[in-house]
Amino acid sequence: MEALLQITFGGLIFGSIYALAAIGIVMIYKTTDVVNFAHGEMAMITTFISFTFLQMVGLSFFVSFLLALIFAAIFGMTVYQAIIKRVQNAPPLNQIVVTLGLFLAFNGIAGLIWGYTPHGYPSALRGDSFQVGSVFMSPHQLFILGITLALMILFFILFKYTKIGLAMRATQQDMQTSSLMGIKVSQVFNLTWAAGAILGGVAGILTAPITYLEPSMMIDILIMGFAAAVFGGFVNLPGAVIGGLIVGVYSNWVSYYIGSELSVAFVFLLIVLVLYVKPTGLFGAKYVKKV
Amino acid sequence: MEEVFILIRGTLMMKWKSTYLFILSLGMIIFLTACGGESEQTGSDAEGNNSDGGSTGEEVRGVTDDEIIIGNIVAQSGPQAIYGQIAQGIQTYFDYVNENGGVHGRQLKLLAYDGEYTPAVEMQQAQRLVEEEEVFLMLGNDCTPCNTATKEYYEEQGVINMMLGSGAQQFYEPPSDFFFGSEIANYRIETRVFYDYAVNELDAGRIAIVYQNDDYGKEGYEAVEAVRDDYDAEVVTEVPFVANEEDYTTHAQKVKDADVDTVIMLSTPNPAARLKQEFHAIGLTDINYIVSSVGGNDTTMFELAGEDVWEGTYSAGSIPVPDAPEAEGNEAIETYLEQYTEAYPGENYSGVPQWGYAGAEVFVEALERAGEDLNYDTFREALYSFDNWTEGTYAGVTFSPENHYGLTTLFMTRAQNGTIESVTDLINYDPETGEINYE
Numbered sequence: 022m023e024a025l026l027q028i029t030f031g032g033l034i035f036g037s038i039y040a041l042a043a044i045g046i047v048m049i050y051k052t053t054d055v056v057n058f059a060h061g062e063m064a065m066i067t068t069f070i071s072f073t074f075l076q077m078v079g080l081s082f083f084v085s086f087l088l089a090l091i092f093a094a095i096f097g098m099t100v101y102q103a104i105i106k107r108v109q110n111a112p113p114l115n116q117i118v119v120t121l122g123l124f125l126a127f128n129g130i131a132g133l134i135w136g137y138t139p140h141g142y143p144s145a146l147r148g149d150s151f152q153v154g155s156v157f158m159s160p161h162q163l164f165i166l167g168i169t170l171a172l173m174i175l176f177f178i179l180f181k182y183t184k185i186g187l188a189m190r191a192t193q194q195d196m197q198t199s200s201l202m203g204i205k206v207s208q209v210f211n212l213t214w215a216a217g218a219i220l221g222g223v224a225g226i227l228t229a230p231i232t233y234l235e236p237s238m239m240i241d242i243l244i245m246g247f248a249a250a251v252f253g254g255f256v257n258l259p260g261a262v263i264g265g266l267i268v269g270v271y272s273n274w275v276s277y278y279i280g281s282e283l284s285v286a287f288v289f290l291l292i293v294l295v296l297y298v299k300p301t302g303l304f305g306a307k308y309v310k311k312v
Numbered sequence: 313m314e315e316v317f318i319l320i321r322g323t324l325m326m327k328w329k330s331t332y333l334f335i336l337s338l339g340m341i342i343f344l345t346a347c348g349g350e351s352e353q354t355g356s357d358a359e360g361n362n363s364d365g366g367s368t369g370e371e372v373r374g375v376t377d378d379e380i381i382i383g384n385i386v387a388q389s390g391p392q393a394i395y396g397q398i399a400q401g402i403q404t405y406f407d408y409v410n411e412n413g414g415v416h417g418r419q420l421k422l423l424a425y426d427g428e429y430t431p432a433v434e435m436q437q438a439q440r441l442v443e444e445e446e447v448f449l450m451l452g453n454d455c456t457p458c459n460t461a462t463k464e465y466y467e468e469q470g471v472i473n474m475m476l477g478s479g480a481q482q483f484y485e486p487p488s489d490f491f492f493g494s495e496i497a498n499y500r501i502e503t504r505v506f507y508d509y510a511v512n513e514l515d516a517g518r519i520a521i522v523y524q525n526d527d528y529g530k531e532g533y534e535a536v537e538a539v540r541d542d543y544d545a546e547v548v549t550e551v552p553f554v555a556n557e558e559d560y561t562t563h564a565q566k567v568k569d570a571d572v573d574t575v576i577m578l579s580t581p582n583p584a585a586r587l588k589q590e591f592h593a594i595g596l597t598d599i600n601y602i603v604s605s606v607g608g609n610d611t612t613m614f615e616l617a618g619e620d621v622w623e624g625t626y627s628a629g630s631i632p633v634p635d636a637p638e639a640e641g642n643e644a645i646e647t648y649l650e651q652y653t654e655a656y657p658g659e660n661y662s663g664v665p666q667w668g669y670a671g672a673e674v675f676v677e678a679l680e681r682a683g684e685d686l687n688y689d690t691f692r693e694a695l696y697s698f699d700n701w702t703e704g705t706y707a708g709v710t711f712s713p714e715n716h717y718g719l720t721t722l723f724m725t726r727a728q729n730g731t732i733e734s735v736t737d738l739i740n741y742d743p744e745t746g747e748i749n750y751e
């Protein structure tokens with residue numbers, strides 16, 4: 022029982038990271054209809070920027086964290102304005118090829134600038150592990166859990182109850198009508214890409230102390246983030262978070278009781294089963310687009 | 313009517329001529345192909361025995377009166393680009409030798425190509441270096457799967473590979489005429505030494521083997537399997553993992569459940585650091601942690617895992633780390649440090665670049681011993697004369713017709729006070745008897 026609780030807690034931590042990656046992917050898709058395969062690599066670049074502030078400029082963790090997130094917002098908007106906007110109305114396959122191309126380009130650029138040697142990255146909250154009952158937990162792990170839940174609630178409220186959230190939803194449903202209704206579509210997209218890049222950046226900065234900082238650090242996280250997003254329904258923010266947590270915990274159970282080599286295979290098997298029973302994902306609703 | 317007969321006869325004659333010409337042409341093609349094939353197969357005779365590709369008549373491929381061309385393929389881009397430092401280490405020593413007059417009047421020219429840690433790419437680069445550049449031999453190639461993929465090609469072409477960046481058994485057992493030595497200790501030898509040291513020196517009784525579930529990790533695991541009954545200790549759990557796994561919480565928990573006193577970890581750096589972090593996270597701090605030299609014998613591990621976490625970790629080395637106390641007064645190490653930091657200022661100088669530099673030292677020493685009349689025969693004889701050679705940065709290098717390992721001497725290290733220090737004298741492994749001797 023002691024082991025089960027410990028690995029379940031460990032699964033919740035990694036699940037939170039998958040969830041953070043998934044929220045960013047879902048948010049951009051929900052608003053702009055673009056599946057951003059470069060999301061993880063954008064997060065990795067933001068994390069390298071924070072590392073530069075931290076190590077080379079010598080700023081504190083939280084100042085570096087905030088500056089990196091400002092960079093992420095500008096970075097997200099730049100990617101949208103310079104590249105994605107041009108393919109906004111292109112067929113989905115073209116959009117996929119463009120974001121896959123960005124994935125490779127960002128990975129290569131990061132390698133050229135910062136090299137491929139992994140770097141250690143400091144935790145947000147340092148301190149020794151402590152025991153709650155039989156479960157060991159560290160301040161950094163609790164920080165990851167807290168940030169994930171806070172961001173999920175924040176973005177859920179933003180989407181559901183604010184004007185900008187309404188504009189985002191309207192734009193996703195019908196870009197032209199939204200524009201005629203006075204919504205500045207371009208601004209909404211800018212904001213969405215900025216927010217998506219910030220979410221990715223947070224995921225990267227929280228992941229780096231665990232997986233170490235290197236250009237390929239987000240590749241596996243992104244795959245599991247996509248799995249979490251699909252699991253949760255792909256257009257549902259709380260669904261993406263719950264999907265991430267389920268994927269994290271389930272993956273750890275498989276790893277412990279069956280074998281770590283099979284955990285990814287079993288995660289995707291579970292997703293196939295879920296999609297077979299409920300093709301829209303666990304929390305996805307059937308969505309009919311007006312024509 | 314007669315005209316018809318003439319026409320039929322003419323047609324038959326033409327058909328016969330065509331058939332005759334076709335058979336003749338086919339025969340000539342087969343003959344020419346056979347001749348061509350024979351001229352290309354410099355590496356194997358009719359019985360399949362390997363022959364030298366280094367010498368063609370009196371000329372030796374890649375060798376002139378004033379130059380020797382050497383090939384190298386390591387990852388210079390991509391996630392494994394750290395191994396590009398092997399080429400930097402080789403180049404540093406070659407520059408040093410060339411500045412001092414070369415070897416027997418010949419300058420050393422290194423052609424280092426990017427293999428991207430990908431077997432298909434490394435095969436293309438091998439063909440380019442062997443067939444277009446006509447190198448004398450290959451030195452310090454990285455990547456076990458890449459070396460596996462190209463092994464047969466080099467043997468067919470009759471090209472010597474020396475000081476591979478792989479400690480896999482297949483290149484040294486049985487001894488091949490075209491494979492000599494590794495830059496890092498053989499994985500099986502190293503793990504045998506770990507097990508011996510853990511039981512006899514650290515009084516280990518309950519041991520966990522955590523291993524990377526691929527060709528690299530399994531080599532060490534199999535080495536322990538072969539000798540576990542010879543020792544008064546028990547392997548109580550075996551935990552395999554995949555190299556690119558992110559989460560090590562379950563692996564740490566499995567080790568904790570097994571209640572062990574020693575963990576032997578056979579992995580690359582990231583998993584080794586991650587697992588020890590997870591041990592600390594769940595309060596498992598009072599165990600011996602022994603990590604293979606590829607994954608643990610580098611000061612950068614303090615940065616990855618954290619100084620307090622990495623402190624106390626055991627590993628093995630065959631070259632002293634430049635910052636370690638035992639490196640003080642070691643002339644070869646001091647020369648290395650001076651040359652490398654001048655050539656690559658501000659870059660990491662411990663670990664991987666040392667492999668390339670040390671491998672180049674062995675190669676140059678063999679060239680010196682081979683004399684002015686350099687060919688594969690004289691070169692092999694020169695290698696077989698290495699008997700615990702200690703004048704380079706390696707702790708000891710030995711070759712013989714039965715021993716192509718090269719590195720059978722190593723020492724145990726421990727992470728202490730931010731550096732990697734030697735905690736034993738030299739440990740010698742005899743490949744013929746399997747005996748381990750502590751000096």
